[in-house]
Amino acid sequence: MLRKLLLGFGLAELAKPQPVIEACERIGLENPSATERRPQALWGARLEGLLFVWALLRGRDGSTVSTALLGLAGTILVVLPRPIIELSQSLVYENTAELEVKSWVVPAARLLGILYLLVVALARPVNGDSPPEDDEGA
Template sequence: MLRKLLIAFGIFEIANPQPVIDACERIGLENPEDARLRPRALWGARLEGALFVWVLARRESGATIANRLLALAGIALVLVPQPIVEVSQQLVYENVDELETKPWVDPAARLLGALYLTVAALSTIGSDESNEDATVN
């Protein structure tokens, strides 16, 4: 069920990334109304959604390059979120110096890292159908 929910989220993020970015801005910025996105920011969000769908919808289990990259990003976010947040802001916003982050940005980034690790873990256990068959037999 979690796999299907995360695939649905990934499809939503591919189709309509702006609400996802808006939510992240409300969570992480004191002044989200001042944020000026770079043109490629929407494509970055779409790429994240596509990566979720790709690693979760594959029928084969096992680690792929995409899965490993997602897991590495998750580990980095969980262990050292601040440098990742800073690099992400530089890539996403034109006016990083004008933005004020909220105090819980690092914990929120750690949660995002945990989400990435969850997606990576779910992708290694195969599809929902194969798991259900294995438990029935």
């Protein structure tokens, strides 16, 4: 159930990233109307959605690149959220100095990191499920 919910979120973010970005701005910024997004902001959100979808659909087949990226990003967000928040803001917005981040953005970034790690965990084989072995050597 949770896997399907995360897959749906990834598909929605991939198809329509703007509402997701706008919701995050309303939630995380005191002055969301002051944002000046860079053109690549929508593509960054789509990439996140694509990684979710790819990891959840292909992760059981051994897609290690996407799960490794999500796992690394999730771990860093949990341990060191502030530098990642600052980096992501500089990639997404032209006017980072003018943006007023709400006080609970750091805990929210940690929760996002946990979400990434959850996607990685859900992408792993379950109860002995493993990719089919190659029978050529037998």
